[in-house]
Amino acid sequence: MAHYDLAIIGSGSGNSLITEYWDTQKVAIIDAGIFGGTCLNVGCIPTKMFVYPGQLAASVTQAKALGVELKFEGADWAGIRDRIFGRIDAISEAGKNYRAHELENVTLYTEHVSFVSEHELRTASGESITADKIVIATGSRAVLPEVPGISLPGVHTSDTIMRLAELPKRLVILGGGYIASEFAAVFAALGSEVVQVNRSGALMRQLDADISAAFTTAAAARWRVELDADLRRISEHDGGLQLEFEQDGAPLTLEADVVLVATGRTPNTDALGVAQLGFDLREDGSLVVDDYQRVLADGEPVPGIFGLGDAANTEQLKHVANREARVLIHNLQHPDAMRPMDRRFVPAAVFTNPQIAYVGATEAQARAQHGDAVCSVIQDYGSTAYGWAMEDEEGIVKLLAHRETGLLLGAHLMGHEAALLIQPLIQAMSMNLEVNTMARGPFWIHPALSEVVENALLSLQIPARDSDPL
Numbered sequence: 148m149a150h151y152d153l154a155i156i157g158s159g160s161g162n163s164l165i166t167e168y169w170d171t172q173k174v175a176i177i178d179a180g181i182f183g184g185t186c187l188n189v190g191c192i193p194t195k196m197f198v199y200p201g202q203l204a205a206s207v208t209q210a211k212a213l214g215v216e217l218k219f220e221g222a223d224w225a226g227i228r229d230r231i232f233g234r235i236d237a238i239s240e241a242g243k244n245y246r247a248h249e250l251e252n253v254t255l256y257t258e259h260v261s262f263v264s265e266h267e268l269r270t271a272s273g274e275s276i277t278a279d280k281i282v283i284a285t286g287s288r289a290v291l292p293e294v295p296g297i298s299l300p301g302v303h304t305s306d307t308i309m310r311l312a313e314l315p316k317r318l319v320i321l322g323g324g325y326i327a328s329e330f331a332a333v334f335a336a337l338g339s340e341v342v343q344v345n346r347s348g349a350l351m352r353q354l355d356a357d358i359s360a361a362f363t364t365a366a367a368a369r370w371r372v373e374l375d376a377d378l379r380r381i382s383e384h385d386g387g388l389q390l391e392f393e394q395d396g397a398p399l400t401l402e403a404d405v406v407l408v409a410t411g412r413t414p415n416t417d418a419l420g421v422a423q424l425g426f427d428l429r430e431d432g433s434l435v436v437d438d439y440q441r442v443l444a445d446g447e448p449v450p451g452i453f454g455l456g457d458a459a460n461t462e463q464l465k466h467v468a469n470r471e472a473r474v475l476i477h478n479l480q481h482p483d484a485m486r487p488m489d490r491r492f493v494p495a496a497v498f499t500n501p502q503i504a505y506v507g508a509t510e511a512q513a514r515a516q517h518g519d520a521v522c523s524v525i526q527d528y529g530s531t532a533y534g535w536a537m538e539d540e541e542g543i544v545k546l547l548a549h550r551e552t553g554l555l556l557g558a559h560l561m562g563h564e565a566a567l568l569i570q571p572l573i574q575a576m577s578m579n580l581e582v583n584t585m586a587r588g589p590f591w592i593h594p595a596l597s598e599v600v601e602n603a604l605l606s607l608q609i610p611a612r613d614s615d616p617l
């Protein structure tokens with residue numbers, strides 16, 4: 148039996164916990180999958196490396212509207228894929244070698260483990276690992292609907308779709324969320340015939356209703372979107388795949404060469420043995436942790452057991468996992484002076500086309516909490532000089548603020564570089580900066596696209612105070 152000061156299950160965000168502080172202590176890092184976890188290998192990073200070439204390809208359509216004749220002559224799928232994974236696979240491999248061979252105090256296990264008791268883990272091959280402190284950073288995995296044909300070759304998840312041998316001619320994407328919407332934009336831009344099929348009546352349905360509606364319209368102008376369609380079965384047909392749906396009581400049949408299933412992800416806690424130990428789990432299977440990232444059982448911290456990332460939050464976002472890791476690095480080193488995780492204003496961006504970014508409350512949430520005190524405004528990108536330059540007809544900045552406090556309650560953007568434009572709004576919310584101070588205090592560069600954010604803030608018409616900048 149090997150004993151460690153610290154054992155970390157999961158080499159994604161968990162890997163960053165091994166700081167110099169641990170140099171004099173024994174650490175085990177355990178990962179049964181690809182070293183480096185989801186974001187590096189099959190998540191944020193490779194997807195966005197596909198998104199960028201996709202944006203270049205899609206810009207041809209926009210250029211035409213501005214009088215520039217560009218021609219899209221196809222995408223070198225294999226070249227794009229190999230450039231991306233040539234870089235990523237090398238980083239994963241180097242990280243693995245570093246942990247496995249270059250640090251005397253660190254031992255890498257490449258097997259699945261589960262809990263035997265609170266401080267003992269067992270590997271799939273039967274080895275026992277005990278540790279004073281254990282961090283559960285096991286991430287999440289794709290969930291597939293249970294329909295006939297879901298395991299047929301040609302049916303992929305985000306784990307495998309990026310490594311396809313060739314660009315699919317006909318691609319059906321199941322789901323209306325982040326992953327489905329990002330891949331739909333990429334494959335449609337690179338030249339696949341994409342059909343995105345969603346079970347409900349709008350894409351990105353969990354977002355503010357105006358953004359969800361605007362994105363559903365914008366997406367349908369770029370690739371085929373089918374809504375309110377329930378998948379019944381997938382079968383092999385004519386050398387490809389046939390998907391049968393029920394849509395508003397009528398059958399809908401689609402043909403595809405490749406199917407991408409993007410119908411949500413579930414935390415990897417079920418095969419970990421944590422339920423038997425009485426660790427608290429949310430309805431979605433994620434571990435309940437307190438503000439200090441300590442795992443709870445019956446509402447009380449389990450001594451020496453911590454959780455972070457997709458296994459222990461409901462956001463399933465890398466910047467959240469990274470922040471949790473930072474908090475945990477501190478708390479593992481300073482058990483008598485722990486610092487809490489701040490979850491007040493978690494932003495997110497969806498790198499689809501058009502891009503989406505948001506932070507804070509939706510209008511429905513804001514009104515439920517603050518009633519008539521909510522001011523709401525939608526500012527079009529097209530109302531600014533840079534928007535004219537782009538001939539933009541769909542970009543919007545929606546802001547929600549509290550009339551009396553003058554503070555932002557939520558920001559929801561859809562359009563060019565939404566993920567960049569939203570950042571000052573995230574800053575303002577995190578720093579309790581009032582709308583008028585934010586709009587009138589700093590200069591806003593003219594005629595940058597950020598003027599749409601400035602104008603949205605001014606349009607909120609929060610009553611001015613004498614102390615506000617002019």
Ligand SMILES: Cc1cc2nc3c(=O)[nH]c(=O)nc-3n(C[C@H](O)[C@H](O)[C@H](O)COP(=O)(O)OP(=O)(O)OC[C@H]3O[C@@H](n4cnc5c(N)ncnc54)[C@H](O)[C@@H]3O)c2cc1C
Nearest residue numbers: 157159160179180184185186190191260286456457463465
């Ligand atoms: C396609 C896609 C695109 C994404 N894009 C973005 C984005 O643009 N921005 C963003 O913020 N987020 C994005 N995400 C989400 C982001 O990738 C995750 O929130 C983040 O990677 C979670 O990190 P983690 O450390 O919790 O888990 P992971 O990085 O998944 O690490 C968990 C590791 O634990 C291992 N493991 C699990 N169980 C066991 C066990 N019992 N024994 C041994 N090892 C085990 C797994 O093999 C895995 O390597 C995306 C996700 C996907 C799938």
Ligand SMILES: NC(=O)c1ccc[n+]([C@@H]2O[C@H](COP(=O)([O-])OP(=O)(O)OC[C@H]3O[C@@H](n4cnc5c(N)ncnc54)[C@H](O)[C@@H]3O)[C@@H](O)[C@H]2O)c1
Nearest residue numbers: 292322323324325326327346409410411412462463496497
């Ligand atoms: N840019 C980013 O930050 C980014 C990108 C990709 C993924 N992620 C993270 O990964 C998570 C998972 O992404 P996702 O797109 O798989 O999940 P999601 O929750 O965003 O979307 C899931 C979609 O699948 C649909 N669905 C669920 N069950 C279904 C079923 N049985 N049949 C048909 N449709 C069904 C839902 O209605 C929804 O539209 C996201 O929630 C996000 O946190 C983030």
